[in-house]
Amino acid sequence: MNAAALTYRVVPSSHARSAEQRAAILAGELGFGKYFSDHMVAIQWDKTQGWHDATVCAYGPLSLDPSASVLHYGQEIFEGIKAYRHADGSIWTFRPEANGARLQRSAARLALPQLPVAEFVESLRQLVAIDHAWVPSAPESSLYFRPFMIATEAFLGVRAAQAAGYYVIASPAGAYFAKGVAPVSIWLSEDYARAAKGGTGAAKCGGNYAASLLPQQEAQAHGCSQVLFLDPVEGKYLEELGGMNVFLVFKDGRIVTPALSGSILEGITRSSILQLARDRGLAVEERQVAIDEWKQGVASGEITEVFACGTAAVVTPIGELKGKDFAVGDIHAPAGEVTMSIRKELTDIQYGRLPDRHGWLVRLR
Numbered sequence: 001m002n003a004a005a006l007t008y009r010v011v012p013s014s015h016a017r018s019a020e021q022r023a024a025i026l027a028g029e030l031g032f033g034k035y036f037s038d039h040m041v042a043i044q045w046d047k048t049q050g051w052h053d054a055t056v057c058a059y060g061p062l063s064l065d066p067s068a069s070v071l072h073y074g075q076e077i078f079e080g081i082k083a084y085r086h087a088d089g090s091i092w093t094f095r096p097e098a099n100g101a102r103l104q105r106s107a108a109r110l111a112l113p114q115l116p117v118a119e120f121v122e123s124l125r126q127l128v129a130i131d132h133a134w135v136p137s138a139p140e141s142s143l144y145f146r147p148f149m150i151a152t153e154a155f156l157g158v159r160a161a162q163a164a165g166y167y168v169i170a171s172p173a174g175a176y177f178a179k180g181v182a183p184v185s186i187w188l189s190e191d192y193a194r195a196a197k198g199g200t201g202a203a204k205c206g207g208n209y210a211a212s213l214l215p216q217q218e219a220q221a222h223g224c225s226q227v228l229f230l231d232p233v234e235g236k237y238l239e240e241l242g243g244m245n246v247f248l249v250f251k252d253g254r255i256v257t258p259a260l261s262g263s264i265l266e267g268i269t270r271s272s273i274l275q276l277a278r279d280r281g282l283a284v285e286e287r288q289v290a291i292d293e294w295k296q297g298v299a300s301g302e303i304t305e306v307f308a309c310g311t312a313a314v315v316t317p318i319g320e321l322k323g324k325d326f327a328v329g330d331i332h333a334p335a336g337e338v339t340m341s342i343r344k345e346l347t348d349i350q351y352g353r354l355p356d357r358h359g360w361l362v363r364l365r
């Protein structure tokens with residue numbers, strides 16, 4: 001990996017919270033995405049200068065021309081990655097080069113400029129250098145980074161913007177399951193897809209989320225916490241949830257996840273779990289999984305566990321799948337053993353409680 005080349009101008013916030021205010025926030029219910037640290041990173045890009053004007057500045061509103069193309073044509077991408085505080089106080093992140101590379105792939109698909117991977121990693125380091133005290137230390141807590149890129153050019157013509165901004169904000173996050181990991185109900189979206197063949201499903205862009213919000217409301221109206229989307233061509237095969245990948249555990253020990261189809265977002269948690277499963281000597285399959293295989297497998301006992309995974313919640317057991325005219329699984333059954341042991345192994349690596357045998361951790365401070 002090439003070294004980061006941008007020089008940052010650091011302008012400390014004039015209204016940063018006091019140590020007492022920060023401690024009060026970190027000691028309370030953090031939830032997810034509710035509180036933000038005092039600073040943010042901003043880097044500008046335009047067609048003539050390339051990446052320039054890297055700054056660490058006070059967290060606060062952006063100033064955008066009302067004709068900025070992000071506001072009209074949705075030219076936006078983002079990432080999600082965490083900083084973990086280890087027992088000795090050091091601060092680490094997990095596979096940041098993978099997130100940086102994915103941001104580049106998303107940028108390519110959305111016709112945005114590619115930020116070098118080394119600059120992506122450096123942007124996290126710069127934010128932690130000034131806001132390290134915002135990395136919480138309670139069990140399973142973290143500082144969640146939200147890097148994102150928007151098209152900022154003031155121009156209503158429909159073409160790739162010639163100016164963009166890259167930003168990183170950071171939000172202290174509590175344990176996702178504050179009351180212990182509990183299985184969730186999932187709603188099968190039969191009327192809507194989140195992505196199309198040839199579309200942007202494999203890119204991490206806001207537009208995919210916009211398309212998932214109505215089905216998400218439908219899920220909630222049916223007492224479910226998340227939506228499961230099927231493939232957009234035949235409407236037969238599992239793709240993923242609105243923001244998490246999905247795994248099935250079979251009675252014979254096989255671990256199965258939908259193969260990347262071009263419309264599935266390639267999760268870094270997904271790829272890490274595949275590696276951990278292979279390390280355990282489990283048979284791992286990345287292939288098409290028909291929704292009927294899930295329904296029948298759970299009903300027959302062939303499939304013993306189902307779980308979802310992503311950076312925010314790590315691993316979420318799925319207790320029940322519901323659709324318009326069916327329900328399979330038992331929401332009251334305890335979370336599966338394989339699910340919970342993979343969850344534990346992954347978080348133990350992230351928090352430095354197990355050796356990092358794949359070199360996934362990168363020290364930020």
Ligand SMILES: *Cc1c(COP(=O)(O)O)cnc(C)c1O
Nearest residue numbers: 243244245265267268269310311
């Ligand atoms: C971010 C995301 C995931 C999970 O990716 P991780 O890298 O594991 O956090 C899965 N699906 C979608 C649609 C996503 O946006």
